Amino acid sequence: MITMKPSSCILSLCSRLVRTKTRKSDHFKMQMTFSCLYMEKHHFSYSMKSPKSTHHLIREMTEVSRDHLSPEIGLHLVTPNCPLWHSRGDQCPLPDPFWAFYWPGGQALTRFILDNADLFCGRTVVDVGCGCGASSIACRMVGASHVIANDIDTVAADAISLNADLNRVSLTTVTTNLIGSHNNRWDIVLLGDMFYDMEFAETITKWVISLHSHGVSVFIGDPGRLPLVQHPLKADLKMVAEYPLPENCLKENNGLSSGFVWKYEQEVI
Numbered sequence: 297m298i299t300m301k302p303s304s305c306i307l308s309l310c311s312r313l314v315r316t317k318t319r320k321s322d323h324f325k326m327q328m329t330f331s332c333l334y335m336e337k338h339h340f341s342y343s344m345k346s347p348k349s350t351h352h353l354i355r356e357m358t359e360v361s362r363d364h365l366s367p368e369i370g371l372h373l374v375t376p377n378c379p380l381w382h383s384r385g386d387q388c389p390l391p392d393p394f395w396a397f398y399w400p401g402g403q404a405l406t407r408f409i410l411d412n413a414d415l416f417c418g419r420t421v422v423d424v425g426c427g428c429g430a431s432s433i434a435c436r437m438v439g440a441s442h443v444i445a446n447d448i449d450t451v452a453a454d455a456i457s458l459n460a461d462l463n464r465v466s467l468t469t470v471t472t473n474l475i476g477s478h479n480n481r482w483d484i485v486l487l488g489d490m491f492y493d494m495e496f497a498e499t500i501t502k503w504v505i506s507l508h509s510h511g512v513s514v515f516i517g518d519p520g521r522l523p524l525v526q527h528p529l530k531a532d533l534k535m536v537a538e539y540p541l542p543e544n545c546l547k548e549n550n551g552l553s554s555g556f557v558w559k560y561e562q563e564v565i
């Protein structure tokens with residue numbers, strides 16, 4: 297089973313929280329006290345593991361945000377207005393909440409889907425590593441016939457269903473690892489910000505090539521992460537869109553400036 301490597305993704309998630317904390321040192325003690333109480337209060341609820349309590353926790357630790365590249369879509373996200381933003385990564389009551397952030401690669405991919413409805417309308421789409429589910433939601437909004445929102449994090453599946461309800465769309469959520477498999481009914485596979493680790497990039501690349509040989513179109517959203525930029529796969533990618541990242545996203549992602557959408561286009565011989 298391929299799991300997310302903590303090296304870059306979790307560190308970037310944690311550094312986001314730590315960075316904010318040091319900038320706002322005046323409020324830090326107050327925020328920490330609040331956050332600790334918040335965690336103590338909620339840790340038990342999560343250990344109960346009922347979907348209802350997870351939904352409740354997600355609502356409590358996030359706010360609905362449209363402050364991103366696809367404001368048509370409301371998302372339950374951890375923002376600077378949320379106590380959790382100001383606490384340490386290890387204090388989150390839910391494990392590694394990648395779904396609580398809208399990653400720059402996913403933002404670009406979602407914008408592209410909303411702006412190019414004809415490419416997705418009537419298609420069966422699989423959104424792998426969908427996190428908050430924004431790209432999946434966008435596909436349904438533009439008329440995709442069936443959308444599989446896939447993330448191996450079961451809490452992400454709960455967040456996705458909340459976000460789907462919020463935007464009044466229906467999605468199928470799948471939490472098994474689909475990387476390496478394929479299905480004759482898939483038309484399009486989406487990969488939003490999945491090239492965050494060199495080793496994982498190798499695995500995904502093999503799959504992308506295999507999907508393409510089976511006639512599946514693959515779209516990749518990425519903000520210029522090294523595992524993609526430096527990968528030989530890059531030579532077979534055609535850039536189909538570039539979007540400047542919004543101000544808040546720039547602050548969260550030091551050194552990045554744009555989100556790109558790539559389509560795998562190698563000729564099948």
Ligand SMILES: C[S@@+](CC[C@H](N)C(=O)[O-])C[C@H]1O[C@@H](n2cnc3c(N)ncnc32)[C@H](O)[C@@H]1O
Pocket residue numbers: 298299300305394395397398399400401402403424425426427428429446447448449452472473474475487488489490492
């Ligand atoms: C950086 S986040 C990107 C989320 C979303 N696509 C976006 O751009 O906002 C990576 C996501 O991939 C998920 N993930 C990691 N390995 C996976 C796998 N083998 N299959 C499906 N999802 C996976 C994680 O749980 C996480 O939600």
